[in-house]
Amino acid sequence: MQAVDFQVSEHRDGRGRAMKEATMARHEALGLTADQVREMYYYMLLTRRLDERLWLLQRGGKIPFVISPQGQEAAQVGAAFAFRRRQDWFTPYYRDLGVNLVVGVTPREVMLSAFARGADPASGGKQMPSHWGNRPLNIVSGSSPVTTQVLHAVGIAQAARMRGDDVVVYTACGEGSSNQGDFHEALNWAGLHKLPVIFMVQNNEYAISVPLSQQVAGGSVAARGRGYGMPGVEVDGTDVLAVYEVVKEAHERARRGEGPTLIEARCIRITSHSSDDDQRRYRDPEEIAAVQVRDPIRKARQYLFEHGLMDEAAEQELERKVAAIVDDATDWAEAQPYAAPEEALRHVYKEG
Numbered sequence: 012m013q014a015v016d017f018q019v020s021e022h023r024d025g026r027g028r029a030m031k032e033a034t035m036a037r038h039e040a041l042g043l044t045a046d047q048v049r050e051m052y053y054y055m056l057l058t059r060r061l062d063e064r065l066w067l068l069q070r071g072g073k074i075p076f077v078i079s080p081q082g083q084e085a086a087q088v089g090a091a092f093a094f095r096r097r098q099d100w101f102t103p104y105y106r107d108l109g110v111n112l113v114v115g116v117t118p119r120e121v122m123l124s125a126f127a128r129g130a131d132p133a134s135g136g137k138q139m140p141s142h143w144g145n146r147p148l149n150i151v152s153g154s155s156p157v158t159t160q161v162l163h164a165v166g167i168a169q170a171a172r173m174r175g176d177d178v179v180v181y182t183a184c185g186e187g188s189s190n191q192g193d194f195h196e197a198l199n200w201a202g203l204h205k206l207p208v209i210f211m212v213q214n215n216e217y218a219i220s221v222p223l224s225q226q227v228a229g230g231s232v233a234a235r236g237r238g239y240g241m242p243g244v245e246v247d248g249t250d251v252l253a254v255y256e257v258v259k260e261a262h263e264r265a266r267r268g269e270g271p272t273l274i275e276a277r278c279i280r281i282t283s284h285s286s287d288d289d290q291r292r293y294r295d296p297e298e299i300a301a302v303q304v305r306d307p308i309r310k311a312r313q314y315l316f317e318h319g320l321m322d323e324a325a326e327q328e329l330e331r332k333v334a335a336i337v338d339d340a341t342d343w344a345e346a347q348p349y350a351a352p353e354e355a356l357r358h359v360y361k362e363g
Contacts, residue, residue, distance in 0.1 A: 037314075041255060043252075051092060055088050055311055056329065056330070057336065069286045075140070076139050076286055078286070079281070079283075080106045081281040082215060082281040082302070083215060083307075084307050085251035086276035087107055087113075087213070088251055089255040090110065090254055090276075091181075092255050093255055093259040095179075096113075097147070098177070098178065100168075100181070101182075102151045103153065103183055104157070104182075108141070115145070115147075116145055120132055121340065124142075128348065129347070132146075134152065135354060136349060158194050161193060164180045164182035165208055168180045172207070179266060182197075183210075183212070184213070185212070185215060185218065186226070186227055187217075187219070187221065188218075198271070199239050205268065205269065207265035207271070212273070216278075231243075236273035241270055242261075245275045246276050248276030258274060281302060281303070
């Protein structure tokens with residue numbers, strides 16, 4: 012009887028739901044299982060450890076370039092978990108290592124791209140690293156000019172609408188890129204036609220060396236959504252569950268035909284902009300140190316420990332597992348051959 016009474020009051024005025032959710036862990040209130048939360052942490056940790064290895068390889072002269080997702084793992088993994096693999100479409104930006112891993116890109120494939128080997132699924136080893144692309148996974152290849160991918164996302168969403176396909180499109184960029192004309196054209200068209208696109212701006216507070224205060228008028232990217240007829244949502248990009256929640260709501264909204272959503276995930280940037288940059292030239296040591304306190308890996312780990320979802324033994328085992336995966340991917344990819352010379356002009360000119 013008590014269970015029935017509780018369900019009735021929940022249906023009538025929502026107070027029962029609120030009382031129930033107040034006694035639940037955050038992930039349970041979001042409909043996530045303990046295994047799913049642990050899986051989120053696994054992908055965040057894998058993203059971090061892969062990126063750390065890429066930096067070592069670049070500094071050792073084995074690969075040419077790294078552009079890091081460190082500090083943005085929660086935004087990427089939380090967002091990707093709200094999408095449907097092999098059904099939805101993705102036009103990620105260069106830092107989106109975590110998104111690609113969740114969607115299905117393997118660590119070996121990440122390393123194939125880094126080493127520019129012929130079997131690289133993104134470009135056959137022809138593009139610099141982090142130009143993601145994978146046809147079986149619905150990941151559309153990006154290009155070096157920033158923010159072009161958001162227009163591609165809008166085109167895919169419009170095509171899906173015309174064909175009647177049940178598709179939501181993910182696209183992302185940094186807050187610096189949100190000042191490009193492509194970004195505003197894409198939002199305007201998506202808002203006008205109520206297209207199923209989620210625009211994820213990962214605001215890591217720096218556009219290379221330019222701080223947020225000198226690049227975004229008013230300081231808020233999310234506020235721009237209203238001007239294009241869509242919700243603009245700001246979320247703590249270091250909190251994987253908070254990101255999952257807002258992206259899941261946006262995904263459901265898009266599937267109901269209510270149009271796009273602009274999400275600004277407030278993240279941090281732990282490393283320099285790229286391996287060609289040195290942030291010590293424009294960021295004070297105190298600022299760089301302070302950023303570490305907001306590390307999303309640390310925050311997710313604390314949540315798992317507080318809710319009994321992981322202990323020290325399990326954490327050590329996970330670290331060993333991830334280390335083995337990274338070692339395997341590195342050694343295997345480095346041993347793979349480069350593309351044959353006759354492949355150089357494939358997909359460059361029209362083929363007969």
